[in-house]
Amino acid sequence: MFDPLRNRYRLTCPEAGTEQDRPLSAFRSVERVAGTTHPAVYHVAYVCAICGDQHPTLMSEHDLDCGPVTPHGDITFVNVLTGRSERVADEFTDVAESHLRRGNWPWTFYCACEHEIRPGYPSHLARLEPADERLVGVAVRCACCSGMSINLVSQRHLDEPFYHDRTLRYVDRPLASGATSLERFTHELWSGAFDEERNRYAL
Ligand SMILES: [Zn+2]
Numbered sequence: 001m002f003d004p005l006r007n008r009y010r011l012t013c014p015e016a017g018t019e020q021d022r023p024l025s026a027f028r029s030v031e032r033v034a035g036t037t038h039p040a041v042y043h044v045a046y047v048c049a050i051c052g053d054q055h056p057t058l059m060s061e062h063d064l065d066c067g068p069v070t071p072h073g074d075i076t077f078v079n080v081l082t083g084r085s086e087r088v089a090d091e092f093t094d095v096a097e098s099h100l101r102r103g104n105w106p107w108t109f110y111c112a113c114e115h116e117i118r119p120g121y122p123s124h125l126a127r128l129e130p131a132d133e134r135l136v137g138v139a140v141r142c143a144c145c146s147g148m149s150i151n152l153v154s155q156r157h158l159d160e161p162f163y164h165d166r167t168l169r170y171v172d173r174p175l176a177s178g179a180t181s182l183e184r185f186t187h188e189l190w191s192g193a194f195d196e197e198r199n200r201y202a203l
């Protein structure tokens with residue numbers, strides 16, 4: 001379940017048994033469960049706001065990728081133009097459709113294989129690692145060519161669908177696929193490739 005007003009996924013802390021709402025930037029890894037297709041299911045690790053640990057959870061592709069864009073739920077708001085209560089989900093679906101008609105995707109990332117900015121999805125974020133209090137390094141699989149790239153984006157770029165950083169920061173060489181390569185992701189993130197970008201962003 002996704003709360004479109006606060007851009008948060010509803011998750012439960014297994015230690016405390018308490019529900020919480022977490023943004024996409026609190027995720028640390030997203031991995032498809034082998035053999036799942038309809039729906040595809042993903043193993044997600046996220047940082048818990050209640051106990052501070054990382055917890056695993058399972059999410060369907062629909063919850064991950066479509067929930068933020070076409071949310072479900074019966075939350076209503078009062079439309080000041082009509083004075084009537086209307087479903088938030090309907091309003092957000094209309095807004096999302098108008099963005100998509102204009103070619104504005106909910107998420108975009110730079111693909112180092114194709115040297116192009118491509119549409120992205122939460123389910124395609126293999127690894128996420130905070131670079132500082134504002135920026136998050138992501139190893140992201142391209143929705144078009146399946147190549148893996150490293151981008152450095154703001155939390156807002158991840159957490160707010162249809163918001164995009166004015167400048168996308170990236171390592172301009174693909175990350176080879178496979179577990180060994182992903183283990184190198186953190187090293188790459190903290191290598192000299194991003195130092196200049198981090199400094200520029202801090203100004
Ligand atoms: Zn917890």
Ligand SMILES: [Zn+2]
Binds near residue numbers: 143
């Ligand atoms: Zn690509």
